[in-house]
Amino acid sequence: VSRPPPLRFYRRPAEVVARALLGCRLVRVVDGRRLEVRIVETEAYLGQPDRASHAWAGRRTPRNESLYRPGGCAYVYFVYGMHHCLNVVTGDETVGSAVLIRAAEPLAGLEDMASHRGLTRPPRPGELAGGPGRLCQALAIDRRLDGVSFSTGALRILPGARIPAHRIAIGPRIGIDYAGEAAGWPLRFAIRGHPDVSRPAPPATPAARRPRRGVGTDPRPAVCPRPGTRRP
DNA sequence: GCGTAGATCGTCT
DNA sequence: GACGATCTACGCT
Numbered sequence A: 001v002s003r004p005p006p007l008r009f010y011r012r013p014a015e016v017v018a019r020a021l022l023g024c025r026l027v028r029v030v031d032g033r034r035l036e037v038r039i040v041e042t043e044a045y046l047g048q049p050d051r052a053s054h055a056w057a058g059r060r061t062p063r064n065e066s067l068y069r070p071g072g073c074a075y076v077y078f079v080y081g082m083h084h085c086l087n088v089v090t091g092d093e094t095v096g097s098a099v100l101i102r103a104a105e106p107l108a109g110l111e112d113m114a115s116h117r118g119l120t121r122p123p124r125p126g127e128l129a130g131g132p133g134r135l136c137q138a139l140a141i142d143r144r145l146d147g148v149s150f151s152t153g154a155l156r157i158l159p160g161a162r163i164p165a166h167r168i169a170i171g172p173r174i175g176i177d178y179a180g181e182a183a184g185w186p187l188r189f190a191i192r193g194h195p196d197v198s199r200p201a202p203p204a205t206p207a208a209r210r211p212r213r214g215v216g217t218d219p220r221p222a223v224c225p226r227p228g229t230r231r232p
Numbered sequence B: 001g002c003g004t005a006g007a008t009c010g011t012c013t
Numbered sequence C: 001g002a003c004g005a006t007c008t009a010c011g012c013t
Helices: A014-021 A110-117 A132-138 A177-184
Strands: A025-030 A033-045 A074-079 A083-090 A097-108 A155-158 A168-171 A188-191
Touching: A014 A033, A014 A083, A014 A097, A025 A097, A033 A110, A033 A132, A083 A132, A097 A110, A097 A132, A097 A188, A110 A132
Parallel strands: none
Antiparallel strands: A025 A033, A025 A155, A033 A097, A033 A188, A074 A083, A083 A097, A168 A188
16 A cells, blocks of 8 residues: 655655654565564764765765665665664765664564564563664664665665654764764754654753753754755 | 663774 | 774663
């Protein structure tokens, strides 16, 4: 009944796609078994102008080659000697931009996901796919899926409920303190208050804001390039 | 609840 | 030879 989004869905600026992917479903077929999750947290990486991006300053190596493909395919990389991270490539093949899938809500195949994660006891909220490394482990995603299309095959994206703006929390990205000015850019998107989000979301209204860690509390300047512009 | 350390290796300098 | 777009266990409050 629901088909993959058209390729033009992906061939837009990364921050637009990052927001649009919230609520979409991710379907993984492995060993003939179907695993399904709903995307609840994403981060945009803008490519050349973005110091946190693997394509910063036009960097291009065998590892990140998939970033320089047209939007709509996967970029999977290996970090910290033990974890994989899944990205959705965005824009056209000159940009090097992508969206990191940070967290998802398990919908189907939870037993298999728990098994992939090495869990014996019942999973607590966020324990199966709350975090980029956990998500990849739960869905058995590794470098073998680097470059595959999200429209066909073993890893698909399907449309989901559109998340209204007031349900979306926006803040700086996680784990990129080395990125200078880009570290403060508001490129992390999450469904506000969702239990599977990898870190706390801010209060619903600015008036209710209290000192707290998480999306929306970083004091650094929130400035990032507008789509199509460049920055030194 | 919070902060910190250690794991572990592909990749690029 | 250094360093991660991370996760977990552990110690302390």
